[in-house]
Every structure is written in structure tokens, then in C-alpha cells.
Amino acid sequence: MRILVLATHDQNRLLADNARIIGAAKKLGGEIDMLVVGHNVRDVAKNASKLEGVNKILLLDDKLFSRPFAQLITPLLVQLADNYSHIITSSNSVGRNIFPRLAAKLDLMPITDVIKIHSINCFDRPIYAGNAIETVKNEQAKTILTIRASEFEKVGQEKEGEGEGEGEGKIENIKIPKLAINTSFIEEYRTKSDSPDLTTASIVVAGGRAIGSKENFALVKKLAKKLNAAIGATRAAVDLGYAPNDWQIGQTGKVIAPKLYIAIGISGALQHIAGISGAKKIVAINDDIDAPMVKIADYSLIGDLNEILPDLISRLKQK
Amino acid sequence: MKILVALKRVVDHNVRIRVKEDGSGVETENVRHSMNPFCKHAVEAAVQIKEQNKAKEIIAISIGPIEAKDVLLNALAMGCDRAILLKTEKEQKIEPLAVAKLLKIIVQQEKPDLVFLGKQAIDDDANQTGQMLAGLLDWPQGTFSSKIELEENRVNVTREVDFGRAKISMPIPAVITADLRLNVPRKTALPMIIKAKKKPINIMEAKDFNVDLQNRLIVERISEPPKREGGKILNNVQELANIINELEAEK
Numbered sequence: 001m002r003i004l005v006l007a008t009h010d011q012n013r014l015l016a017d018n019a020r021i022i023g024a025a026k027k028l029g030g031e032i033d034m035l036v037v038g039h040n041v042r043d044v045a046k047n048a049s050k051l052e053g054v055n056k057i058l059l060l061d062d063k064l065f066s067r068p069f070a071q072l073i074t075p076l077l078v079q080l081a082d083n084y085s086h087i088i089t090s091s092n093s094v095g096r097n098i099f100p101r102l103a104a105k106l107d108l109m110p111i112t113d114v115i116k117i118h119s120i121n122c123f124d125r126p127i128y129a130g131n132a133i134e135t136v137k138n139e140q141a142k143t144i145l146t147i148r149a150s151e152f153e154k155v156g157q158e159k160e161g162e163g164e165g166e167g168e169g170k171i172e173n174i175k176i177p178k179l180a181i182n183t184s185f186i187e188e189y190r191t192k193s194d195s196p197d198l199t200t201a202s203i204v205v206a207g208g209r210a211i212g213s214k215e216n217f218a219l220v221k222k223l224a225k226k227l228n229a230a231i232g233a234t235r236a237a238v239d240l241g242y243a244p245n246d247w248q249i250g251q252t253g254k255v256i257a258p259k260l261y262i263a264i265g266i267s268g269a270l271q272h273i274a275g276i277s278g279a280k281k282i283v284a285i286n287d288d289i290d291a292p293m294v295k296i297a298d299y300s301l302i303g304d305l306n307e308i309l310p311d312l313i314s315r316l317k318q319k
Numbered sequence: 320m321k322i323l324v325a326l327k328r329v330v331d332h333n334v335r336i337r338v339k340e341d342g343s344g345v346e347t348e349n350v351r352h353s354m355n356p357f358c359k360h361a362v363e364a365a366v367q368i369k370e371q372n373k374a375k376e377i378i379a380i381s382i383g384p385i386e387a388k389d390v391l392l393n394a395l396a397m398g399c400d401r402a403i404l405l406k407t408e409k410e411q412k413i414e415p416l417a418v419a420k421l422l423k424i425i426v427q428q429e430k431p432d433l434v435f436l437g438k439q440a441i442d443d444d445a446n447q448t449g450q451m452l453a454g455l456l457d458w459p460q461g462t463f464s465s466k467i468e469l470e471e472n473r474v475n476v477t478r479e480v481d482f483g484r485a486k487i488s489m490p491i492p493a494v495i496t497a498d499l500r501l502n503v504p505r506k507t508a509l510p511m512i513i514k515a516k517k518k519p520i521n522i523m524e525a526k527d528f529n530v531d532l533q534n535r536l537i538v539e540r541i542s543e544p545p546k547r548e549g550g551k552i553l554n555n556v557q558e559l560a561n562i563i564n565e566l567e568a569e570k
Binding site for chain 1: 483
């Protein structure tokens with residue numbers, strides 16, 4: 001069996017997910033190739049080639065692919081599909097957009113959001129916002145998966161000189177099929193933040209509706225900065241304008257699995273809990289002792305957020 | 320402009336679901352059902368376009384048991400003009416691939432300019448059908464949309480993505496899937512529902528469409544996720560600071 005992993009990147013850097021997706025691919029066993037497609041992405045390909053366990057990198061570097069449009073990447077993957085038994089990628093916003101389209105083109109049912117690999121054809125995925133786990137077996141000709149990166153261990157980097165043809169030598173340029181696209185990119189709104197990536201951070205600090213205002217949310221950010229933590233928010237906090245949409249954690253937002261999750265003023269709606277079930281330890285700061293979040297947190301402090309937060313920040317050790 | 324909105328009847332989002340002890344599934348008998356929340360945003364988006372006189376007709380379609388008529392009625396009350404139900408057997412589960420194939424046939428018959436769907440359904444959380452339909456039709460796709468703007472023969476979609484938002488421009492026809500910040504779906508009052516009862520719902524059998532409805536994936540079991548037990552209530556901020564300092568040192 002051979003596995004093709006679609007690498008996800010922002011044209012400059014390989015996303016942190018990829019090391020975990022390779023970790024998941026290694027659980028399947030077999031030879032792992034990675035497809036890097038984009039524009040001016042030779043460095044991305046080089047970094048991908050250093051991931052432990054990657055056999056070779058298929059590189060397609062072309063201006064046409066300066067955005068990861070599903071309409072372009074799907075036919076490319078269809079063309080490569082013959083050589084592979086498994087085609088997998090991260091269940092991030094790129095993978096979720098492309099892979100169902102790819103599966104339909106191959107007349108296959110994909111398995112999206114895989115959280116556990118039992119065998120080469122048996123997988124767990126969450127349903128009902130994580131309130132049930134579905135174990136599915138695939139007996140189709142090929143297996144198309146999107147993987148929830150936070151649920152898998154990342155692989156390391158290969159050391160210099162290890163393995164055959166490390167780095168550049170592993171990269172194989174592939175030919176571009178005849179493709180065109182009538183969809184165009186207009187603009188993007190990137191949230192500027194120097195905090196760590198939410199989905200792979202080891203500490204996440206998040207705020208909910210009870211934070212009360214955009215100004216008060218600054219306290220959440222301050223705490224996150226002190227702990228070098230990623231910042232998250234609930235859907236309510238995003239809808240109220242306290243935080244940008246890409247900070248949303250939950251069934252429809254990001255799924256996290258940090259070692260420590262600090263939930264501030266978050267009541268704990270089912271849809272939010274769906275995004276944090278992988279957290280090792282949960283600490284809740286809340287003014288309501290009956291909040292569902294307090295019921296599942298390992299430690300809770302009950303009281304006024306506006307008093308607790310500045311006090312807490314001053315008592316924490318500087319990193 | 321003609322818009323087709325596909326929607327799904329699911330267990331209501333306020334219901335705390337129960338996993339059956341024998342691992343065969345989730346209890347859906349005698350449980351409140353309603354329109355999938357994401358689909359409501361798709362319906363609202365279509366209705367708003369019609370209210371701006373930019374669309375002539377909105378057709379709502381659902382694939383599901385006869386009870387799915389209720390969610391179609393809800394869509395008609397929100398402002399759709401007519402509805403189509405592709406009826407399935409009561410407990411029959413139809414996978415996204417088969418749903419996309421059925422929708423493709425209806426699209427070819429009805430020839431809409433745009434197809435709107437919710438980005439995912441809150442029961443199987445698959446997030447697949449819209450992308451699959453777009454693929455089968457060879458149409459462009461604008462998934463996870465938080466804004467839709469119509470232009471001459473084109474549609475601009477702002478998509479919610481991991482780094483923030485990205486705005487794209489697609490030619491029409493296109494498939495668009497709705498995210499939760501796209502709009503605020505209107506509530507349907509009783510008079511609207513009574514009025515909607517006069518609108519046509521065309522009921523056909525899903526099995527009559529020459530699409531293989533057999534499931535491709537074998538569901539081995541449905542199980543409960545591991546339970547989290549609540550822990551300690553702390554007395555003061557210093558205790559909390561000590562715990563965070565300790566946990567941080569461990570990592």
C-alpha cells in the first residue's frame with residue numbers, strides 16, 4: 001500500500017499540522033509520499049522532505065496554484081490517485097474544502113475528521129458534536145481521509161545525512177495537467193497575532209460571552225501572552241465581536257488538544273465542548289458554579305473575572 | 320436567477336443525544352427534530368437575495384423520511400417558493416455521496432443558477448455534501464461562507480478559513496455552503512406557516528432515481544466518548560496560580 005499526503009501550507013511555510021498528519025500516516029504503515037503544490041513553494045517542499053518517514057515529495061510549483069482552490073487541486077489529485085491506496089490530509093479548512101470533492105470525483109465516500117486509526121481500513125470519527133464516536137470500516141477500492149491533526153503525535157525531523165537522498169534529493173517535480181480556473185481570489189483578511197498556532201499549541205487560553213466586551217478580552221490576551229499560550233474564543237464571543245473568527249473553538253471552529261486549557265467566562269455549550277475534548281487538563285474561571293464547563297474542568301475558580309484575571313496574571317511566573 | 324437550497328432534517332440542536340447501549344446508533348425515536356442550523360442560514364441567504372429582487376424563484380429540497388416535510392414547510396414559511404422531497408425509508412441512512420448524486424439529478428432538471436447548502440449537518444458532522452455536489456457538477460464551490468455578494472454573472476463569497484477570511488469570485492452557476500455568521504435566520508410565526516401550507520411540496524421516492532443508495536462505509540459501532548469528571552473547586556487566586564504554574568512546568 002502507498003499513501004499520498006496532501007501537504008497544507010500558506011505558500012511560505014508548511015503548517016504545523018503536517019508533522020502530525022505524517023504521524024497518522026505512519027500508523028497506517030506503507031510508503032508515504034507527500035504532494036506539495038503551490039507557487040514559489042520550493043522551501044515548503046524542502047521542509048516537508050525533512051519530516052521523518054516521508055519517502056519522497058511530489059512538487060508542483062506553478063503560478064496557477066498560488067491559492068489552494070479545490071477546483072484545481074482536485075483534478076491534480078485525481079490524476080495521481082492511481083498510484084495510491086490512501087490519500088490523506090489535514091482536516092483543516094484546506095483539506096475539508098478539497099477532499100470531499102476529490103472523493104466524489106473518484107466515486108468514493110471519504111472519511112472526514114478521523115480521530116483514531118484502528119487499522120488500514122477502520123477509523124473513528126466524532127459525530128453529534130463529539131457526543132458519539134462512529135467507528136467505520138472502509139471496503140472501497142481506495143481510502144480518502146481527512147485527519148484531525150490534534151489527535152495524533154507529530155513526527156520529528158530527519159537528521160542531516162540520514163536516509164537516502166534527504167532534503168533536495170527527495171523532491172520530484174511533477175508535470176502539470178492541462179488545467180484552468182474561472183474562480184479568482186479577491187482579498188484576504190488575516191488575523192495578526194504573534195501567539196502560537198491554536199490547533200497545535202500546548203497551552204490555550206480562551207474567553208467566552210461572560211468576558212463582556214472587546215476591551216475586557218485584552219485581559220485574556222494578556223494572560224495568554226504571559227503563558228506563551230494560543231488564544232481561543234467561543235462562538236458567542238466571536239459573534240459579539242470580542243475576537244476574530246479564526247479564534248473560534250468548537251464543532252464548527254477549531255479543534256484543540258492542548259496539555260492545558262484555560263476557559264475564562266465560558267459556560268460550556270455542547271458545540272464548544274466538541275472542540276476541547278482532547279485537552280489534557282482543563283481549568284475554568286467562571287462566575288457560575290453550575291456552568292457545564294465547571295462540571296468538566298479539572299480545576300475551577302468561581303468569581304468575578306475582572307478581579308480574578310489581573311490578580312492571576314500578577315501571580316503567575318514570568319516565562 | 321433561480322436558487323436551489325438543499326436542507327436536512329436532523330435531531331434538534333438542543334437535544335442531548337443518547338447513544339444506544341448496543342452500539343447500533345443514536346436514539347432518534349421520539350426525539351425532537353428540526354432543520355439543521357447550517358441549512359437555516361442557507362435558506363435565509365436565498366430568501367434575502369429574493370427580497371432584493373435578485374432572484375425569481377427559490378426551491379427548497381430535502382432528502383429524508385416523510386417527516387422531512389416539516390422542515391420543508393419551515394423553509395417555505397421562511398420564503399422559499401416551492402419544495403421537493405426525495406423520500407427515503409424511515410430509518411434509512413443516506414451517505415453524502417448518494418445525496419450529492421441525487422441533488423445533481425435535481426440540479427440538471429431544475430437548472431438553478433446557484434445551489435445553497437449548510438456547510439455541515441450537526442448529526443453526522445460530515446461537511447461533505449456541498450463539495451461533492453460541486454465536484455459532480457464540475458461547478459466552482461464557495462464553502463464555509465460568511466458573506467455572499469451577487470454581481471453580473473458572478474458571485475463573490477467570503478469564506479471563513481483557518482487564518483481568518485478569504486474572499487473569492489466565482490462564475491455562476493456555483494455551489495455555496497453556509498457558515499453560521501452568514502446571516503441571522505428569521506423566525507417563522509404561525510401565520511407564515513399557515514400561508515406556507517398553500518405552497519407546493521413535490522414528493523418523490525429517492526429510490527426511483529437510478530442512484531445507488533447503498534452505503535459505502537460500514538458502521539461497525541457507535542459508542543459514547545470518554546466521560547470527563549469534574550474536579551476541584553479552588554478557594555482563591557493563589558491556588559489557581561500555583562496549579563497553572565505546576566501544570567505549565569510539567570509540559
